[in-house]
C-alpha cells in the first residue's frame with residue numbers, strides 16, 4: 285500500500301524560495317513535524333545563482349555547502365542537520381508527479397502520498413531545450429544545459445577534465461550565457477557566444493552598457509556573434525558535437541556547447557487547478573493563489589507589482605527570497621487573524637563574472653543616461669545608467685559599485701526622485717545617488 289504522510293505545511297520545491305520559506309517558518313516558530321519540503325534535487329536548498337559564480341569558479345571552487353541557503357543574505361546556513369534539528373522533513377530526490385488540490389493531495393514519483401493543509405508551490409523554472417524551438421540535438425554528446433547542481437558538475441567536469449582547452453560555443457546572450465562564457469574562458473577554452481539579439485542581455489542592458497561588456501569580453505578573447513541563431517549541429521564518429529551550424533550558413537567548430545536560451549516556470553502538474561497569468565501562477569499581494577490554501581513563490585508566481593502597477597513574473601533570486609518570506613508571514617498572520625502589508629517588490633538583478641560585478645534596481649523604462657568610466661580597457665571600470673520616466677528616476681544600473689553605493693542606487697530606485705534634466709544626471713553621475 286502507498287505510504288501516506290501528512291503535514292500542516294508542505295513546500296514543493298527545494299530551491300531558493302523553498303529554502304527561504306523554511307527559514308521564515310523557523311523564524312515564526314514552526315513546530316516539529318508541521319513542515320515538509322519536497323525537492324526533486326538531491327541536496328538541501330542552495331543559492332542557485334552561485335552555481336555560475338562561486339561554484340564552478342576555478343579560483344574559489346567551494347563545496348556546495350558553502351552556498352546553502354541563506355548564505356547570500358548572511359543568515360545561519362541550513363545544512364541537512366538544520367532541518368532535522370527543527371523537525372522539518374526535507375524529502376530530497378523526491379519529485380511530485382501529481383497534485384490534486386481539491387483533496388489536498390500530492391503524489392511523488394515513488395508513489396508516496398503527501399497530504400497538506402497549506403501548500404507552498406516553489407517549483408521554480410527549468411531550461412528551454414533547443415528541441416522545443418525546432419532544433420535537433422538528440423544523440424549528440426557534449427551539449428549542456430544548466431539549472432541544477434548536477435548540470436554544473438557535468439559542465440565543470442567537461443571544461444576542466446575531458447575537454448581541456450577546447451573550443452566552446454555558448455548559445456544565448458543572457459545572464460547565464462554571459463556568466464558561463466567567463467567560466468569557460470577562465471578555464472582556457474576558446475569561447476564563442478551566439479545569440480539572435482542585437483546586443484548582450486538585451487532585455488536589461490542599453491546598447492551603451494552592452495558595448496562595455498562586449499568590449500571587455502573581446503579583450504578577454506571571447507568572440508561574440510550577434511543577430512544569428514544556431515540551427516543544428518554536426519557530430520564526429522564518437523557522437524560528440526563537432527560543429528554548430530548557424531542560420532547565416534556558416535559553422536563554428538565546437539568541442540562542447542552550452543545552451544542558455546531561457547527558462548520556463550514549472551507549473552504543469554497544477555494546470556487547470558489554479559488561475560494563471562503571464563505564464564505563471566497568479567497570486568495576490570500575499571502570494572496567495574486562486575485557491576486560498578495554496579501559495580506560489582519565486583519564479584512560478586505572477587504577482588501584483590505594487591510600485592509600477594500590473595502583474596509580473598520575476599525569474600530572479602531576490603524575488604524568490606523575498607516572496608518566500610512574504611508568503612510565510614502572510615500564512616502565519618492569517619492564522620492569527622492579523623494582516624500584513626502587501627508585497628511591495630523592488631526589482632533587483634545582479635551578476636558577477638571575471639572581476640566585474642553589477643547591480644540593477646527598479647525599472648528599465650523611459651530614457652537612459654549613461655555616466656562614469658565605461659572604457660572596457662580601464663583598469664577599474666566604474667559606470668552606470670539612470671532610467672528616467674515622467675521626470676523621475678525609475679531605474680539605476682551600476683558596475684563596480686561599493687556596498688554603500690549599491691545601497692544608494694537601491695534607495696533612488698525605490699524613492700524615484702525628480703530630476704531637472706537628463707544633463708544634470710549625466711554631469712552628477714553617481715553622486716546624484718550617493719548624496720540623497
Ligand code: FAD
Pocket residue numbers: 296297298299300301302322323324325332333334335336378379380381406407408409430431432459460550581582583584598599600601602604632633634635636
Ligand atoms: P529554483 O531555485 O529553481 O528551485 C525550484 C526547486 O523546485 C528545485 O529544487 C527543483 O528541483 C524543484 N522542483 C521542481 N519541480 C519539482 C517537482 N515536481 N517535485 C519536487 N521538486 C520540484 N538570479 C539572479 O537574480 N541573479 C543571478 O545572478 C542568477 N544567476 C543564476 C544562475 C543560474 C545557473 C541559474 C540556473 C539561475 C540564476 N538566477 C539568478 C535565477 C535564480 O536562481 C532563480 O530565479 C531562483 O533560483 C528561483 O528560485 P525558485 O525557488 O523559484 O526556483
